[in-house]
Amino acid sequence: MCADTVSLIIFSPVIASKAKAGQFVVVRASEEGERIPLTIAESDAAAGTINLTILKRGKTSSLLCSLNKGDYITDVAGPLGIPSEIEKFGTVCIIGGGVGIAPTVPIIKAMKEAGNYVISIIGARNCSGLIFEDTIKKYSDQYHVCTDDGSMGYKGFVSGFLSQYLKENPGKKPDRVVAIGPVLMMKAVCDVTGPGGIKTIVSLNPIMVDGTGMCGSCRVEVDGKTRFGCVDGPEFDGHLVDFGLLNSRLNIYCDEEKVSNEKYMEKHECKMKI
Amino acid sequence: MQNENLKPARKKIPRNKIAEQQPASRIKNFSEVELGFTTEQALLESERCLMCKKPKCTDGCPVEIDIKGFIELIKEKRFSEALEKIREKNTMPGICGRVCPQEDQCEKTCILGIKNEPVAIGKLERFLADYGIKNSKNNSQGDTGLKNNNSKKIKAAVIGAGPAGLTCAGELAKMGYAVTLFEALHKEGGVLVYGIPEFRLPKSIVEGEVEYVKSLGVEIKLNSIVGKTYTIDEILESGYSSIFIATGAGLPYFLGIPGENLNGVYSANEYLTRVNLMKGYLFPAWDTPVKKASIVSVIGGGNVALDSARTAKRLGAEKVYLIYRRSEVEMPGRIEEIKHAREEGIEMVFLTNPVEIKGENGWIKKITCIRMELGEPDESGRRRPVKIPGSEYDIDTGIAVIAIGQGANPVLTQTSPDIGLNKWGNIIADDIGKTNKKGVFAGGDIVTGAATVILAMGAGKVAARAMDNYMKTGVW
Ligand SMILES: Cc1cc2nc3c(=O)[nH]c(=O)nc-3n(C[C@H](O)[C@H](O)[C@H](O)COP(=O)(O)OP(=O)(O)OC[C@H]3O[C@@H](n4cnc5c(N)ncnc54)[C@H](O)[C@@H]3O)c2cc1C
Numbered sequence: 183m184c185a186d187t188v189s190l191i192i193f194s195p196v197i198a199s200k201a202k203a204g205q206f207v208v209v210r211a212s213e214e215g216e217r218i219p220l221t222i223a224e225s226d227a228a229a230g231t232i233n234l235t236i237l238k239r240g241k242t243s244s245l246l247c248s249l250n251k252g253d254y255i256t257d258v259a260g261p262l263g264i265p266s267e268i269e270k271f272g273t274v275c276i277i278g279g280g281v282g283i284a285p286t287v288p289i290i291k292a293m294k295e296a297g298n299y300v301i302s303i304i305g306a307r308n309c310s311g312l313i314f315e316d317t318i319k320k321y322s323d324q325y326h327v328c329t330d331d332g333s334m335g336y337k338g339f340v341s342g343f344l345s346q347y348l349k350e351n352p353g354k355k356p357d358r359v360v361a362i363g364p365v366l367m368m369k370a371v372c373d374v375t376g377p378g379g380i381k382t383i384v385s386l387n388p389i390m391v392d393g394t395g396m397c398g399s400c401r402v403e404v405d406g407k408t409r410f411g412c413v414d415g416p417e418f419d420g421h422l423v424d425f426g427l428l429n430s431r432l433n434i435y436c437d438e439e440k441v442s443n444e445k446y447m448e449k450h451e452c453k454m455k456i
Numbered sequence: 457m458q459n460e461n462l463k464p465a466r467k468k469i470p471r472n473k474i475a476e477q478q479p480a481s482r483i484k485n486f487s488e489v490e491l492g493f494t495t496e497q498a499l500l501e502s503e504r505c506l507m508c509k510k511p512k513c514t515d516g517c518p519v520e521i522d523i524k525g526f527i528e529l530i531k532e533k534r535f536s537e538a539l540e541k542i543r544e545k546n547t548m549p550g551i552c553g554r555v556c557p558q559e560d561q562c563e564k565t566c567i568l569g570i571k572n573e574p575v576a577i578g579k580l581e582r583f584l585a586d587y588g589i590k591n592s593k594n595n596s597q598g599d600t601g602l603k604n605n606n607s608k609k610i611k612a613a614v615i616g617a618g619p620a621g622l623t624c625a626g627e628l629a630k631m632g633y634a635v636t637l638f639e640a641l642h643k644e645g646g647v648l649v650y651g652i653p654e655f656r657l658p659k660s661i662v663e664g665e666v667e668y669v670k671s672l673g674v675e676i677k678l679n680s681i682v683g684k685t686y687t688i689d690e691i692l693e694s695g696y697s698s699i700f701i702a703t704g705a706g707l708p709y710f711l712g713i714p715g716e717n718l719n720g721v722y723s724a725n726e727y728l729t730r731v732n733l734m735k736g737y738l739f740p741a742w743d744t745p746v747k748k749a750s751i752v753s754v755i756g757g758g759n760v761a762l763d764s765a766r767t768a769k770r771l772g773a774e775k776v777y778l779i780y781r782r783s784e785v786e787m788p789g790r791i792e793e794i795k796h797a798r799e800e801g802i803e804m805v806f807l808t809n810p811v812e813i814k815g816e817n818g819w820i821k822k823i824t825c826i827r828m829e830l831g832e833p834d835e836s837g838r839r840r841p842v843k844i845p846g847s848e849y850d851i852d853t854g855i856a857v858i859a860i861g862q863g864a865n866p867v868l869t870q871t872s873p874d875i876g877l878n879k880w881g882n883i884i885a886d887d888i889g890k891t892n893k894k895g896v897f898a899g900g901d902i903v904t905g906a907a908t909v910i911l912a913m914g915a916g917k918v919a920a921r922a923m924d925n926y927m928k929t930g931v932w
């Protein structure tokens with residue numbers, strides 16, 4: 183697995199038995215820690231475990247990525263958010279980019295089990311960023327890989343691949359697209375699917391605190407209306423989302439995040455180098 | 457009503473003033489503003505009480521504390537017993553003594569208050585609670601010894617660990633039920649921990665009250681969001697005979713004006729949660745950040761707005777505006793908090809309402825406000841603010857905090873459609889907390905809308921009795 187991405191298997195029987203595709207948990211890594219949302223990538227009700235796949239970005243994600251087998255996480259709350267809409271739509275195209283690949287896994291599974299023809303398009307910077315390949319392949323009728331550097335599959339972004347695919351297969355317009363990944367990627371996918379009127383669902387990642395609708399930190403604008411990402415989402419109709427606002431709000435704490443991260447790195451430098 | 461109880465010829469003692477941190481220094485820290493009565497002050501203050509034959513003070517207290525009774529015990533320096541007297545009716549005196557709007561409750565009806573300043577009932581209550589903590593070995597909190605797990609067979613559930621839920625859980629545990637308290641957040645206390653700031657209610661006091669409830673044998677399940685982690689029906693099916701819902705009024709309202717989603721615009725809930733629950737004022741030692749600016753504008757006029765404004769000051773703002781659409785007399789905040797806010801240099805901008813928030817590069821820069829005048833009284837009896845056309849002007853600001861009220865959070869009720877709600881989404885419950893769903897009771901802010909700590913506690917207590925009755929008789 184990619185060095186910057188770590189999967190944690192957490193024992194939480196209640197959440198494991200409840201989790202549905204598209205839902206997330208809020209995690210606190212230490213007593214002084216932030217509350218951060220993480221998607222439930224896989225859940226195993228029988229074993230009582232959930233899988234959280236985390237991209238190392240700032241302090242909290244780094245701290246989580248540095249955990250060892252047997253360690254505890256201070257708090258895990260969930261499952262939160264409205265589950266993905268799963269139905270037999272016909273042909274469903276599911277697109278995951280970067281760490282956004284992880285949350286597509288339960289959706290791909292559920293869409294396949296609901297009887298859809300599933301086209302998975304997975305994108306990463308390079309081949310080492312491709313995660314959950316086996317599971318995705320198993321539940322997909324078509325599996326396409328895109329890498330930024332062309333080290334595997336299509337060279338370029340998932341949106342570029344999608345555009346090409348739609349042109350080459352004019353008769354096989356998907357009935358629905360689900361896109362999860364960086365904001366720019368989701369926006370690019372929506373730009374591709376917009377003209378053809380293909381319904382496109384995106385999973386938004388606004389900054390959250392409680393994850394239960396209490397604070398409004400996670401405000402997003404959809405169809406000109408303010409919605410709370412944590413309780414009204416995280417999935418929304420991508421053609422109605424104000425991605426500019428989402429991007430802007432994701433940068434609110436840039437300066438503070440830098441301070442936190444530098445402080446963390448100082449303390450953990452030796453550990454990080456190993 | 458005439459003051460027939462008033463005894464003549466008493467030595468006139470002025471109401472004792474509580475020691476406070478001075479404004480210039482307290483705006484630089486988050487420590488408690490009020491320092492509490494000394495023993496001498498408490499004794500002197502107790503002397504002021506007229507020991508009325510028909511004490512009106514108790515009528516003003518929502519949980520009917522025997523105020524005259526506990527003051528009499530203070531006079532006799534029997535502090536532990538005085539504390540016990542309060543605890544008969546109120547298990548959280550350390551909290552109520554600090555945050556009750558006494559001027560509208562017990563002290564409003566105090567007979568001494570007719571001609572004089574009322575007895576400082578709240579401050580005396582706080583004194584006793586603090587005394588109890590200092591001397592915890594010989595007070596009831598330390599040695600309740602009520603952990604008789606063996607006799608606990610009937611299970612009861614409480615949802616939400618705010619003042620309503622904690623009180624109800626404590627009462628049920630004392631009656632011998634096996635109580636599980638489900639709380640969505642990672643810490644107990646509700647608004648007491650995420651909303652009311654440290655400088656007004658130290659979190660150690662709340663922790664003390666939580667410990668007391670735990671010592672009664674209540675099992676607390678944190679990080680458990682009912683409606684998501686569990687549903688009401690699942691809880692009932694898993695062997696709980698009765699449920700008390702006390703999920704509060706946690707949904708923040710926004711103004712619905714342009715620019716409200718700009719960076720730097722907070723709901724009071726988010727602002728206060730970041731600072732209090734997540735300890736944002738200790739960033740970066742604690743991880744959760746909160747934005748700071750030299751000019752902060754808070755919209756609203758209640759306790760929540762005052763708490764936000766005073767928090768902004770302590771986070772280093774040079775100028776803090778409190779923008780309120782009515783005038784000072786209509787402000788719902790506690791008089792003491794308004795006074796404290798003024799002393800701390802909060803600038804009150806009355807009869808003014810924001811109409812738009814303007815930004816640059818995604819960040820808030822100005823609030824466009826319109827001046828208001830007071831028109832005819834509305835349903836609440838207060839004069840309705842009316843816009844003065846053409847009076848718009850801009851206020852420069854780096855951060856805005858919207859503190860115009862909270863509604864009912866629908867996370868729980870969405871998954872229990874069979875529980876009756878009113879048009880605002882509040883659960884409908886009768887005066888003993890009964891909802892329309894068998895076995896399910898509710899109380900506190902989720903029923904009344906945003907109210908007070910003591911009313912929430914009162915509701916928890918009343919419901920506990922009703923639940924006991926229901927669980928014993930099965931009669932709904
Ligand atoms: C519903 C949802 C599901 C998510 N699922 C995953 C997942 O499965 N795997 C994964 O790696 N990441 C996921 N994220 C993003 C993840 O929460 C952030 O990467 C994480 O909070 C970063 O914290 P940090 O301290 O490491 O980084 P920081 O240095 O604090 O921040 C890095 C960036 O992360 C974002 N961020 C910071 N704090 C928060 C917060 N409290 N809530 C949300 N975003 C924040 C901001 O854009 C910020 O610029 C999800 C986000 C949401 C909203």
Ligand SMILES: Cc1cc2nc3c(=O)[nH]c(=O)nc-3n(C[C@H](O)[C@H](O)[C@H](O)COP(=O)(O)OP(=O)(O)OC[C@H]3O[C@@H](n4cnc5c(N)ncnc54)[C@H](O)[C@@H]3O)c2cc1C
Nearest residue numbers: 616618619620640646647651682704900901907908909912
């Ligand atoms: C900033 C602020 C200042 C205030 N100042 C004062 C004051 O000075 N004096 C005063 O008397 N009153 C004051 N109030 C009002 C007072 O705090 C409330 O009326 C009181 O806390 C209500 O108590 P409650 O138990 O009903 O709800 P809350 O205190 O809101 O507690 C509800 C609890 O339920 C939990 N919860 C919610 N949903 C779920 C769910 N689905 N599952 C599990 N748990 C859930 C919440 O996390 C919370 O812990 C203030 C309020 C605020 C916000």
Ligand code: SF4
Nearest residue numbers: 517552556561562578
């Ligand atoms: S609980 Fe509140 S209202 Fe009752 S006596 Fe104490 S301070 Fe007064």
Ligand code: SF4
Nearest residue numbers: 505506508513566567
């Ligand atoms: S507190 Fe006021 S009303 Fe109560 S007994 Fe004393 S003087 Fe009378």
Ligand code: FES
Nearest residue numbers: 393395397398412
């Ligand atoms: S994270 Fe607080 S309301 Fe969504």
